[in-house]
Amino acid sequence: MTELAAKYSAQSVEDKWYAYWLKNKFFHSEPNEKEPYTIVIPPPNVTGILHMGHVLNNTLNDVLIRKARMDGKNACWVPGTDHASIATESKVVAKLKAQGISKEDIGREEFLRHAWEWKEEHGGIILQQLRRLGCSCDWDRTRFTMEPALSEAVINTFVYFYRKGWIYKGVRMVNWDPEALTAVSDDEVIHRDTKSHFYHLKYYISDGNGNPTDDYLVIATTRPETIMADAAICVNPKDERHFHLHGKKVLIPLINREIPVIEDDYVEMDFGTGCLKVTPAHDVHDYEIGLRHNLPVLEIIDDHGKLNEKAQILVGEDRFVARKKITKMLEESGNLLKVEEYISPVGYSERTDAVIEPKLSAQWFLKMDKLASMALETVESGRTKFIPEKYVNTYRHWMENARDWCISRQLWWGQRIPAYYLPDGSFVVAPSAEEALKEAQAKNPSIKAEDLRQDEDVLDTWFSSWLWPISVFDPQMPGHPDHTPNKDLQYYYPTSDLVTGPDIIFFWVARMIMAGEEFMGREPFSNVYFTGIVRDKIGRKMSKTLGNSPNPLDLIDTYGADAVRIGMLLCSSAGNDIFYDEAQIKQGAAFCNKIWNSYRLVKGFTVAEDAVQTPAAREAVDWFTAKLSATVALVEDHYSKFRISDALMTIYKLFWDDYCSWYLEAIKPAFVDGKALPMDKATYDATLDFFEALLKLIHPVMPFITEELWQDIVPRKDGETIMYAPSPKAGEFSAKTLDDFAFAAETVNGVRGVRNQRNIGPKVQLKLQVKAASLPFCNIVGKIANADIEPVPEFTSTTGVGFMVRTTEMFVVLDAAGVNVEEEIAKAEKDLEYQKKFLQGVRSKLSNERFVANAPAAVIENERKKEADSLSKIESLEAKLKQLKNN
């Protein structure tokens, strides 16, 4: 780099260094004698594309991994993707549909061939995009949840839990998505208040022979199309209004089927009419009532949400069409008493937005009780820490109320359940068809391979991703707790930190903890850092439909990856939602430019062997040495507590304010005859050392620009990188040095204030009298404030502007013309008034006996110092006023 442009342009720099890092395999990790630092990526959907949430999450991951690397640890970040069965399958189905193909037509094998094709074509784009962001993943370790080895792990896990007796097949009410034709978990159902109607229907009481009497009861329902499936009418046993109904039978309207009136506490007396129609096949609660009362279950809605022949009427109609039609029929038959407008919560499928149909279905379940209590202990004991801690509450609530996990999905894209049915309807569970056959033959020796039929369903995607921290290292481990972990697993497990969103605490985090405890006997990670959700400026979730989500790659093109990274992180504290604003990225870009230009300045310095270090430069080097140490210590503290944005802001200010605005200004050589004087070598070397330390500090967040400049400070050999440069360490430093400098800086600010107030340009040299024996860092003050510093016992001039730094009086000497006495008096009076009030406050505290008796000595001491300082200020203000008024 010979010429440096006045503006930093990221494009030319980023691709170059990423290629260099890859070429040198800097991201790759193998077990060695060093301490491991491990992160497994939250695997994005294989068909996903990068959005702002990924940017936030992966930048955080990369910051942690790069920091660990520079701290001397063996850092390993394992990347990969998730097969995401529902999301991927629905994309493939949509693609085939566009070609006029339905998945049922082509069958399982053919469909899967299309799906794999799609995966090869579109899959893993997101991993390429992560490279643009600068993520230092160990790409040689890239995994996919449905690659053969990991699928095998999933199957083994299933067999393991089945043999343990924790997996069972059960008929359960599931949330059926009639569009995706699959059961979805409770967690994938979104309840939304929806406008509907409350239909009040008359059910005539039967005379006992299936004929209606004149007497009737009224039920209120939102789903009149399900009356044909009614199994009973239920009333509260305490409800006096319905005592006369006990033991009676009523007739279902239109079809006149007789059903009993039963009594159950479940029915609220003051809701609706107090009479509930019980439809066990199509409502969760009704199903449970049905179980209690041994009611028959009659399913009248098919998988597509259409009425079947058991409904007797409206057969083949869609449930919503049927609702309209039956309303009319009920009206005509005189059974419809009234219709009310009604808003009720309705469940929608997260994927297809179809209204969920409660449906009885044979599903596979994994018992949660033991796993959940184990996983709760992991977090409550602190073996895994949550950041922020508040999510422990959420976690506990879930773990204590965990229901058995429905692990089967009616999909094809995923690991197929290894259950094989015999012709007699019984089944065996085995890791392969061959073993299944053996087991089946043990039951019945005449069974042949072609007699066995494998379960059609696949496993929930989370049933593979919960193994992720184990299976990425050793896929043989899950399902085989007796297996000796391979070298990788032994070395990298448990992983160090996990960065993810709080929305998947239960889906993923909790289940990984369960699997970790079950198969490894310990937690899968030490810390879980929860990010917030990235929202737009006005707080809306980012979504495709709203179009409020910027494309991260466009942002990277415009501002550079470093700018995007630091822009996202500066405003994101753990667990809080991020309100994204492009202004933050611009701030990041401005910071890149600032770093770039500070380097241009430093690079432009010339050095002369015989040049002598100026006193200001000497002071500046001493001060910045201390400042750097103090800041490194602070940054380390922030990192250790996962206060990432605080750590970054601290470095940001160190670079911009302390290094650029103070340090560089203090050492900048003077100009003589339009040329900068050369600098002494000691200052120059120190300046470069500081710059390098700053680059290293900020490198984890801004990897590209720091590599670019680090490579230029001195010529580096091929294979050298800032990535492995050791993090700056905090040395000893004197707090007094820092405090003295702060005092000096306040002095400079005071002079600047006078300049501003009086409109005196920075090039006008001023004279500053200081009522003290000496002024710390007076050469820096003199240089930056452009003033002659004169320590004096008493001010010698009567014209000028005074100010105070803490308790020291200072005076900028001006000629009379530059001074507005009235203004000075007004200002002094205002200060005086404030000080007197302040003193009063302090004194009332000190005169409070109970305060003096109870407060710790240090606090009292501090109050006394405040009192003394205030008194001294009042004294000098009064003197000043007197003098001003006398003139």
Place this chain on the structure above:
RNA sequence: GAGGGCUUAGCUCAGUUGGUUUAGAGCGCUUGCUUGACAGGCAAGAGGUCGGCAGUUCAAAUCUGCCAGUCCUCACCA
């Protein structure tokens, strides 16, 4: 309905077991600077009775209770 979180400057947030906090930062805003690295810059400045009320304490942004607003999770009332 049950549980939990949040509420501090115009915006986004710190404030680390109550006491150097006379409440801070970044951005934004106002004013002045074409200062030999940077106008993506430099300097100065304005902005808050810490959501409200009550309590505990010598001392409350910080602890407790109630209220209001807001968000999330779980369950969903036929």
